[in-house]
Amino acid sequence: MLDQLKGLRTQALSELSEVDSLRGLELWRVRHLGKKSALIQILRSLATLPAEERRRAGAQANEVKTALESGLSEKERQLQEALLASPLKSRQLDVTLPGRPYPIGGLHPITQTINEICEIFGNMGFQTIEGPEVELEYYNFEALNIPPHHPAREMFATLWVETGGGEETTLLRTHTSPMQIRLMERERPPIRVIVPGRAYRYEATDATHESIFFQVEGLAVDTNITMADLKGTLLEFCRCLFGDERKVRFRCDYFPFVEPGAEMAIECLACAGAGCRLCGHSGWIEILGAGMVHPDVLARVGIDPDIYSGFAFGMGVERLPMLRYGVDDIRLFYNNDLRFLRQF
Numbered sequence: 001m002l003d004q005l006k007g008l009r010t011q012a013l014s015e016l017s018e019v020d021s022l023r024g025l026e027l028w029r030v031r032h033l034g035k036k037s038a039l040i041q042i043l044r045s046l047a048t049l050p051a052e053e054r055r056r057a058g059a060q061a062n063e064v065k066t067a068l069e070s071g072l073s074e075k076e077r078q079l080q081e082a083l084l085a086s087p088l089k090s091r092q093l094d095v096t097l098p099g100r101p102y103p104i105g106g107l108h109p110i111t112q113t114i115n116e117i118c119e120i121f122g123n124m125g126f127q128t129i130e131g132p133e134v135e136l137e138y139y140n141f142e143a144l145n146i147p148p149h150h151p152a153r154e155m156f157a158t159l160w161v162e163t164g165g166g167e168e169t170t171l172l173r174t175h176t177s178p179m180q181i182r183l184m185e186r187e188r189p190p191i192r193v194i195v196p197g198r199a200y201r202y203e204a205t206d207a208t209h210e211s212i213f214f215q216v217e218g219l220a221v222d223t224n225i226t227m228a229d230l231k232g233t234l235l236e237f238c239r240c241l242f243g244d245e246r247k248v249r250f251r252c253d254y255f256p257f258v259e260p261g262a263e264m265a266i267e268c269l270a271c272a273g274a275g276c277r278l279c280g281h282s283g284w285i286e287i288l289g290a291g292m293v294h295p296d297v298l299a300r301v302g303i304d305p306d307i308y309s310g311f312a313f314g315m316g317v318e319r320l321p322m323l324r325y326g327v328d329d330i331r332l333f334y335n336n337d338l339r340f341l342r343q344f
Ligand code: DAH
Pocket: 174, 175, 176, 177, 217, 218, 255, 257, 258, 288, 289, 290, 291, 292, 312, 313, 314, 315
């Protein structure tokens, strides 16, 4: 039996040195220290031996068991360690390498322009608000003094929105002006707001027209607001956006919801006023419509035109970065060509 134990020990330890996985180790444990292993069988059978033999064989068997057990735990430690180390080794990291550049998105040039406009007017005390793009015909037209057969409807090629019968007629707003009415219905003067947002027109696109475009509307209503306030505010705006040098022209124009109405143009940036294709050889580029809020518009929202007066203006947004950066086609802003957009 002593020889058998010696043999068991040599055999088991040599097999152990071959084990290279935790799973292999478990199999080894079952084979050599499990209930059915030869060693455990021997330990069980000791009781049947005569006393002298039992003592010697018992001591020997226990010694073998201890050797196997400590071999087992040593092997287990080694395997655990190797397991931890291997992914570290295979994914070794050179911390001195420069980081991988991660592309950071930027704001769209139109968004940048709108933010800039809002900031300039914000500094003059105007709050920024937004309004719905699907609008009631009433706010887009009637409330702005444009009844159904008014010729001014011609200016606004309208995209109508189909609604179930009986409801009020809806459309995609053709300008941001309807928000003037929505705001004045719920707020009392003093009012100073600007309204950036999309507008829609049923028109063919070309280098200077898009059927979806952006406008920024402005409105100020208070006691004693005059044309001089309108002019001063808009001049300051142009100075901030285009610099002190740029010439500005302010002329009469007609819009049904203002009286008097005006338009503002700046000296063409491309030809410095000499006349070119961009400005239609006039030397001037129109950037906005404006005027004193029509007394009927004020009365319609319950603001007494004998006490209050106001000015309003509305500008197209795309034209501003086009002028500034010499972009000669409005469609470039909406084609999502990153080579174009990344320049801003
Ligand atoms: N809504 C006009 C348009 O889209 C622009 C405009 C003109 C807005 C005069 C105004 C204004 O507020 O007073 O053509």
